[in-house]
Amino acid sequence: MAAAAVESRGETLAVLASWSGVVAEGRAEPAPPREAGALAAFLLRRLDWLGGHRAAGEFAAEIAGVLARARHAAGPAVPVAELGPCVHPGCSGVLLPLPGGEAGCAAGHRWQPAQLLLLAHRLRLSA
Structure with a gap:
């Protein structure tokens, strides 16, 4: 399970970095640092622009894919007991x-x- 989580994190980072590069190049602005939180925040702040991009469907599919694989790698949710x-x-x-x-x-x-x-x-x- 740990290997799947590490692999999923690496794949997620690669997808976020790739799409951040597309946005940075398309908007002629610097890309954020190659760190998951910074990349995700960068993309979220420019989601309207990215939604109008010709590859918006591909972006959505890739993000959905890495999310599904991350959820699978994390394993089943553990119920939390109310105190x-x-x-x-x-x-x-x-x-x-x-x-x-x-x-x-x-x-x-x-x-x-x-x-x-x-x-x-x-x-x-x-x-």
Whole structure:
């Protein structure tokens, strides 16, 4: 699975760089650095121009293809267990585990790992 992810990332980077080159040449402007985030942002900011390009369909097909292969390489989505209702006053959100051992809701309320015992206590009190 890891080899497929590395291969998919390389293919994605190549496609983004290639299309960024097309846009940069067509608009007579410098291409962004060869970094996935910079390339994707560059293309997104010029999507209207690219949509009018004669190869817009090819662009869309290539992007859809690398996206599908990246999703396949990533494997099946892992369901996220809800921790309970958000304990922030007035919030109707649901608490979910977050990267780095944090917990939080979609409204932006966050609890650091050191605060999780307090959060667990509050969840027991609200149940």
